[in-house]
Amino acid sequence: MKILFKNAKILNLDIKEGIINGNVVVENDTISKITTSAINEDFDLVIDVKGNLLMPGFVDTHCHSPMTVLRGICDDAPLDEWLYENVIPCENKLTSEDVYWAEKLAILEYLKAGITCIEEGYFKNESIVKALKECNFRARVGFGPTTKTSNVDNFTLLKNEKAIIEESNLIKSVCFVHSIYTINEKEILECVDYTAKNNIPRSIHLSETLNEVGDCTVKHNGKTPVQYLEDLGFFDRQTLCYHCVHMDKDDLQILADYNVSVSTCPSSNIKLASGIAPIYAMQNKGINITIGTDGVASNNSLDMFKEMFLVATLSKVSIYDASVVSAREVLKMATLNGAKALGFDVGEIKVGKKADIILININQPHYYPQVNLLSHLVYAGKSGDVYLTMVNGKILYENGKFHIGEDENKIYEQINKIRERITKK
């Protein structure tokens, strides 16, 4: 399969202008050519981009996709009421089939919003991987001690869990240690040992709330969560930490020293009143900053445009300095930085990269005057502006229509039914 995208404004964050006018060729799953002059070749499909924007799909580095089924289940409530009275009781009722449908709803939402690659962290991975593979979607899927273990030893459990994920071009796995407040020290150390021996990267929720930091310092002789994990050897291998809201200078230095990547999730952090992450300070330490939506129960949509706007603007207001964290930097966080953190060869429109490509309709009022497009994307862009989404060379969404081998109305119906069942008193 050989596809030509012609007459595109191609996003390129390496050059000053940020945009190249030209054409992009995709052969099978790979970007094979980028030219500024006309191409005289045969193609299976020619897409006239008509001067619209062509850019890499967004990489969303922190997701609990099946939580789509819990959308709006409890807003405007304190964390305890939200989690223990609403989220967890409903999650406990979710069957494997429920998780499969909820994952598919999330994939619809990702595709419509131009998200082409995620880091997944939930349970019932057999359902998640089935949905991802059926839809041809790209993900790094977390496995690990998120549920209570039986009397089987942890190594066997982890191996079994990892085997479910079946790696491929589109699917990778990561050891997802939920957090220091849900997983005990013995289990964390077993994960550290297992992943070190088996060459597996690690992910964890980290320093999301003041409570987490406070409890940790009380319990572990004044150590912050970052210091505590460093002492356990957690950062010795490739690691991605979600949230990282409450961090002091020493914490940031530790993350920088170990080349740890951060997934910042601003909409979740402000909606749950957790706080505002110190993104500018992280930049100054040279930390690889990526962006995540978190799950729908806490944010309440899967929308990297919303997150990009928030990363840039919350960083400014939190230190009373409008000049920090630029649109260009945020676009890189939402694409290439995320790809690097997850280990996929995507996140840029470059020859040789996997073809995760989205088209943005800039022939709309909020993209005029048509200059400074990087700024427009971050500060005025909306997920509804995406009109085509390609993952690994396959067009999965175009102008309101999904091509994922499943009628979206069937997914909607299933989701409504599941929600009704799990919220019945």
Add this chain to the structure above:
Amino acid sequence: MKILFKNAKILNLDIKEGIINGNVVVENDTISKITTSAINEDFDLVIDVKGNLLMPGFVDTHCHSPMTVLRGICDDAPLDEWLYENVIPCENKLTSEDVYWAEKLAILEYLKAGITCIEEGYFKNESIVKALKECNFRARVGFGPTTKTSNVDNFTLLKNEKAIIEESNLIKSVCFVHSIYTINEKEILECVDYTAKNNIPRSIHLSETLNEVGDCTVKHNGKTPVQYLEDLGFFDRQTLCYHCVHMDKDDLQILADYNVSVSTCPSSNIKLASGIAPIYAMQNKGINITIGTDGVASNNSLDMFKEMFLVATLSKVSIYDASVVSAREVLKMATLNGAKALGFDVGEIKVGKKADIILININQPHYYPQVNLLSHLVYAGKSGDVYLTMVNGKILYENGKFHIGEDENKIYEQINKIRERITKK
């Protein structure tokens, strides 16, 4: 003209469920009937809403619409560089015709985002009013001492400025005193006197930045901007104050005592690093809180969905309490509260109200499961979900097509040209 909207989910913030399934009849410019059962009458037009959401258009209470032409002109820069090196030099080059086209671009953006009524504050009102009237758009337009006055007395100037606005069902006027740091005390007092004698409401930028508050307290014997204006008699008549970011308890009490309305502009406030307004504290004082986008140069799009999300979530994070400022409250701020502040009989779907109506496509992934629609609107909704916008009984936007008597491509072309000219060194 008699129009039926059938099979709608009608937003109604007075009832617990927030939604009524039914039909809405519009006769000429007014909502004439709301029923839950089928209607057997003749109509000029029947619109099948197909179970989508029908709600009042958004009322945007703080705008500088023609700043659309300055979109993205200078981001990620300190306020002084933004204002004095970029915004003002370009504004100085704007002709009356430029302002006319830039106002029209803003109207396109408002309509596409479901905004049906604004409070306008800019200069060259003759161009603004011409564009508004041609498009059949609803606005309260500010006039006042925003530019340097000649040797004509201020009363004559104000009267002349007011006369330009020609009030109608769709257009009202307000005396817009820019701010205490741009208008001197003598001029403020003249406006206070003129508006008192002529029964005209007042608007002003107020306590937007820490600098404004600090400078005022130094200059005026420790008085905050609110205390200073109270002493000048500014709040004696119906008043709307924009921003109100830095306010202490006494300030809020003064606004409450005088029934002053507030227009909060969160995206502008965080992008320009001004701060986060104390919305929850305002609620506790019973202040009428409304929402504004501010101008595009500072925010950078005209999108009440973005603002609603921010009002709810910034209020939570700023006081570390996820339970404050609910979706329902925010929806009321964005509709009815704004209508009250501007004095238009809109902002609700009720019999007798003027027909400012929008339709929201909820047959999309981010509205599923289809429960808790108030939450979905505020926390997951996007301006791109609006597919029909009616102002005063006329459909001005539907499914990507504008009906404002002007080809949008002509507007886009003009805007690109103007931008090129005003930014030429």
